[in-house]
Amino acid sequence: LCQGVxxxxxxSANPRPTFSFPTTLDDLELIGRMKRMVENQSQNIEGQFKxxxxxxxxxxxxxxxxSPWLHLxxxxxxxxxxxxxxxxxxxxxxxxxxxSYLAMIxxxxxxxxxxxxxxxxxxxxLGFWLVPIWLMTCGCLWIASQIRxxxxxxxxxxxxxxxxxxxxxxxxxx
Numbered sequence: 001l002c003q004g005v006x007x008x009x010x011x012s013a014n015p016r017p018t019f020s021f022p023t024t025l026d027d028l029e030l031i032g033r034m035k036r037m038v039e040n041q042s043q044n045i046e047g048q049f050k051x052x053x054x055x056x057x058x059x060x061x062x063x064x065x066x067s068p069w070l071h072l073x074x075x076x077x078x079x080x081x082x083x084x085x086x087x088x089x090x091x092x093x094x095x096x097x098x099x100s101y102l103a104m105i106x107x108x109x110x111x112x113x114x115x116x117x118x119x120x121x122x123x124x125x126l127g128f129w130l131v132p133i134w135l136m137t138c139g140c141l142w143i144a145s146q147i148r149x150x151x152x153x154x155x156x157x158x159x160x161x162x163x164x165x166x167x168x169x170x171x172x173x174x
Contacts, residue, residue: 017149019160020075020084021167027052027074030083030167034072037166045159056163058155065093066151070159083167087156089148100141108134 023030031049038047038056047056052074058067068087075084088094111134114127149156 016086016088017156018084018086020082021164022077022080022082023167024080025167026081030074030081033166034163037162041162045162056159064151065090066148068152068156068159070156070163072163083163085160085163087152087159089152097141097145101138104134104138104141 025033031052031054034047034054034056035049038045042059044059044062045056046059047054049055049072054072056070056072057063066089069090071086071088073084073086075082089097108131111127111130115125115129115131116127118125118127
């Protein structure tokens with residue numbers, strides 16, 4: 001049923017790895033299977049589903065700072081339907097990373113403007129010396145995200161494999 005599983009950047013530099021499984025099942029059946037997956041694994045995971053979306057996480061008692069959140073969406077393509085999954089950190093951590101990157105971009109921009117202004121005023125361009133600091137900070141944030149992904153790799157694999165098995169498994173009781 002899930003022939004041609006596509007894994008996009010599960011082991012690359014992508015800050016939010018994705019995957020998708022093609023399927024011929026309808027939305028209600030897929031959501032039902034995913035809900036039963038969560039019920040069957042309630043000692044490890046919890047989830048919320050609505051319409052054609054879902055979020056699956058590690059239960060709070062086992063969750064770590066680096067534990068992934070799996071966002072699932074049922075998408076209709078031209079030929080078939082697919083279950084699309086995207087991993088991310090806890091929403092507050094993701095928001096912190098995004099705002100940190102944004103702050104570094106803004107600081108780099110204003111440091112560059114300061115450097116140009118200092119050059120035009122025939123002063124020492126101290127602003128240009130700040131740019132590498134902000135860029136190195138962005139690099140450190142990226143490295144931190146890669147470390148988090150490596151720490152969460154086993155949990156990400158578990159969530160992906162459970163999703164795949166839920167899609168492939170036929171349930172006798174509905």
